[in-house]
Amino acid sequence: MTAGQAPKVPVTLIPGDGVGPEVTAATVRLLDSAGAQIEWREQKAQPVVGRRKEDSQADPVIRSILETRVGLKGPLTTPIGMGHQSINVALRRALDLYANFRPVKKLPGVRTPFDAVDLIIVRENTEDLYAGLEHIVVPGVVESLKIITERASTRIARFAFDYARRFRRKKVTAVHKANIMKLSDGLFLECIRSVAKDYPEIDYQEVIVDNCCLQLVMRPGQFDVLLLENLYGDIVSDLGAGLVGGLGLVPGANLGEQCALFEAVHGTAPDIAGRGVANPTALMRSAALMLRHIGQASVADRIEAALYHVYSEARHLTPDVGGTASTEEFTAAVIEALC
Ligand code: NAI
Numbered sequence: 001m002t003a004g005q006a007p008k009v010p011v012t013l014i015p016g017d018g019v020g021p022e023v024t025a026a027t028v029r030l031l032d033s034a035g036a037q038i039e040w041r042e043q044k045a046q047p048v049v050g051r052r053k054e055d056s057q058a059d060p061v062i063r064s065i066l067e068t069r070v071g072l073k074g075p076l077t078t079p080i081g082m083g084h085q086s087i088n089v090a091l092r093r094a095l096d097l098y099a100n101f102r103p104v105k106k107l108p109g110v111r112t113p114f115d116a117v118d119l120i121i122v123r124e125n126t127e128d129l130y131a132g133l134e135h136i137v138v139p140g141v142v143e144s145l146k147i148i149t150e151r152a153s154t155r156i157a158r159f160a161f162d163y164a165r166r167f168r169r170k171k172v173t174a175v176h177k178a179n180i181m182k183l184s185d186g187l188f189l190e191c192i193r194s195v196a197k198d199y200p201e202i203d204y205q206e207v208i209v210d211n212c213c214l215q216l217v218m219r220p221g222q223f224d225v226l227l228l229e230n231l232y233g234d235i236v237s238d239l240g241a242g243l244v245g246g247l248g249l250v251p252g253a254n255l256g257e258q259c260a261l262f263e264a265v266h267g268t269a270p271d272i273a274g275r276g277v278a279n280p281t282a283l284m285r286s287a288a289l290m291l292r293h294i295g296q297a298s299v300a301d302r303i304e305a306a307l308y309h310v311y312s313e314a315r316h317l318t319p320d321v322g323g324t325a326s327t328e329e330f331t332a333a334v335i336e337a338l339c
Pocket of ligand 1: 019023074075076077078079088247248263264265266267268269270271272277278279280282320
């Protein structure tokens with residue numbers, strides 16, 4: 001550390017699977033070039049995480065995040081229909097990262113049907129059908145439990161309204177299916193309505209999830225902050241990403257009282273992994289959220305300005321957003337644009 005320089009902040013780095021190592025390497029390179037004061041502590045996530053409470057505490061990834069309080073994570077593979085439970089879900093649960101925060105904002109230079117999309121997706125991150133409580137009742141019949149609690153619903157509602165108040169967002173819309181799931185989604189809504197009363201300056205609305213999808217693809221500008229249970233939040237996030245040009249662009253954060261884990265919305269993108277063409281923008285934007293979280297907002301500003309510049313010029317974009325640049329070339333252009 002040279003005189004006058006802030007001390008380095010330890011951050012757990014999980015490169016992840018598929019395109020994960022490609023986009024994390026690009027992001028670390030950008031942050032280091034931008035002068036972020038970070039001491040990276042790299043960890044490999046193993047499926048054993050969170051299977052039992054004792055395993056979670058012992059797991060080196062959990063231990064590292066509990067120590068650093070902040071992590072930056074690439075996507076992790078979850079096998080379909082068989083194999084280990086999702087490590088992502090286990091991490092969120094073990095660290096009680098109850099709020100999943102996903103700003104969906106249009107960048108210049110990316111052609112999409114809508115000119116201005118600026119949504120905040122707030123997803124409850126710890127329960128719902130993601131509780132993973134499934135069992136075979138009899139061969140041919142499976143039961144999957146949807147868990148909704150007053151505590152988690154109230155907590156995520158408080159998070160969404162606090163955010164809206166702090167950042168002067170005008171409206172919070174709760175997304176639900178309480179016409180069918182009268183008890184579970186009904187409880188979710190009841191909790192949000194109760195919290196909404198404490199924020200009279202914020203317009204509060206409700207929309208049924210299927211209609212929400214329709215409205216989003218027709219008139220996304222009518223929404224501001226969307227507040228959803230875990231599964232609806234997962235699905236609507238991908239839809240939101242589609243509105244602004246794809247999964248390569250949308251950042252995210254998993255936030256709790258003790259720790260925060262920043263990651264892109266996208267998965268491991270097995271169809272393009274290893275080809276050097278993944279778009280690292282989503283993770284770079286996630287890292288900018290992280291820099292604000294650890295008090296390095298000026299570095300975040302410079303990174304976001306550089307990204308904005310490269311997208312405005314549209315000369316070094318990756319194939320997912322209509323360009324021909326590799327991950328490497330795009331990253332070099334963003335680093336070049338840092339001022
Ligand atoms: P996916 O997000 O990996 O891919 C969906 C589509 O988006 C693919 O066409 C892919 O090429 C494209 N895409 C995603 N990220 C991109 C990027 N950075 N640049 C350019 N194009 C990109 O979703 P999929 O295929 O459903 O899931 C694959 C694996 O990822 C599964 O094992 C899933 O469980 C896991 N996953 C992990 C997540 C996490 O770790 N947070 C989140 C979502 C999925």
